[in-house]
Amino acid sequence: MSDQGARWLAGAAGVTAVGTATAVSVARSLRRRVSSEDPYQYEDFGLLDTDRSSVVTTPDGVDLAVREAGDPDAPLTVVFAHGFCLQMGAFHFQRARLTEEWGSQVRMVFYDQRGHGLSGQAPPDTYNVEQLGKDLETVLAVMAPRGPIVLVGHSMGGMTVLSHARQFPKRYPTRIVGAALIASAAEGVSRSPLGEILKNPALEAVRFAVRYAPKTVHRTRGAAKSVIAPILRAASYGDEKISPTVVEFSEKMMHATPIGTLVEFLHALEVHDETEGLTTLAKVPTLVACGDEDLLTPMEYSQDMADALPKSELVIVEGAGHLVQLEQPEIIDDALVQLVERATPSKLVALTRRVRDRVRNNG
Known part of the structure; x- marks a missing residue:
């Protein structure tokens, strides 16, 4: 048997062991109560699918699926970057509420990160946070070549924003006038339960197999996902009662993530360090x-x-887990509205909101 074959077999066996031991034991220690009452039972989670669609091709040839909502000629563009094992639909509630809030003053752009959702697969060695920052720059160049921009990133999307800030500092504050980092981190996630799983050598063996024996490793998709799926599922939400429809929606996105994307980006989350980007974000x-x-x-x-960002507002949502923008969207939505009002030099958005509030109050 070749060395590569031996490493693959070790990875497959090791992953199964890890999945049944460490991952499951950690998952069992996390609580999540699904509510019997479901306020989102009839929610249309396909809202983004009806928005204007386009494809942005990166310099290395990866097609990124893009959706656009709002007036194409709006004076401000807000661009959303989603997290690990998710898709642009993770911002469903923000898309719905903020369209109502901002009207014609703001255009919103959403896209699937490489290897996720409707976007194309890419070479495994490009599944890293630095590349995601470059992809964001490509999306901005095509979708928002003019005018001020606010960036919103959740989880790995927040790391994407930090990576962009580090690599393209001259865009701040000339083009990028504000940013949101939601449930994110500036450097590797070794201090979390996820970090404990990442330390297991079996994952590195699976990563090797993904790169060098992709057809074979596909057969162990279930075993590989058993390492991380229990953690993602249990840690997605806090200890409050959660809508089963929202849980089903988020888990559908996770389950749709290809095994290569999952394993490679897991490694990227462990080793990334975008703390330098905070220096740039401090300008906005x-x-x-x-x-x-x-x-x-x-x-x-x-x-x-937040401590490193002098112009930051820190919002801690009580009882919420990692998918805070899906779990308690109203709080995140309100905070995003306030961010845009702080970041928009013309204050047009703030003026529009004040006029709308006055009409509502008089009505």
Whole structure:
């Protein structure tokens, strides 16, 4: 048997062992109560699918699926970058509420990160946070070549924003006038339960197999996902009662993530360090938000980032887990509205909101 074959077999066996031992034991220690009452039972989670669609091709040839909502000629563009094992639909509630809030003053752009959702697969060695920052720059160049921009990133999307800030500092504050980092971290997630799983050598063996024996490793998709799926599932939400429809929606996105994407980006989350990007983000108003029950990117990560950003607002959502923007969307939505009002030099958005509020109050 070749060395590569031996490493693959070790990876497959090791992953199964890890999945049944460490991952499951950690998952069992996390609580999540699904509510019997479901306020989102009839929610249309396909809202983004009806928006204007386009494809942005990166310099290395990867097609990124893009959706656009709002007036194409709006004076401000807000661009959303989603997290690990998710898709642009993770911002469903923000898309719905903020369209109502901002009207024609703001255009919103959403896209699937490489290897996720409707976007194309890419060479495994490009599944890293630095490349995601470059992909964001490509999306901005095509979708928002003019005018001020606010960036919103959740989880790995927040790392994407930090990576962009580090690599393209001259865009701040000339083009990028504000940013939101939601349930994210500036450096590797070794201090979380996820970090404990990442330390297991079996994952490195699976990563090797993904790169060098992709057809074979596909057969162990279930075993490989058993390492991380219990953690993602249990840590997605806090200890409050959660809508089963929302849980089903988020888990559908996770289950749709290809095994290569999952394993490679897991490694990227472990080793990334985008703390240098904080120096650039310090130039613009920022929102740092997270749930106090977030076990993937614990609250301390957000507090550290907020401490490094003099123009930041720190929002800690009580009882919320990692998918805070899906679990308690109203709080995140309100904070995003305030960020845009702080970041928009013309104050047009703030003026529009005040006029709308006055009409509502008089009505």
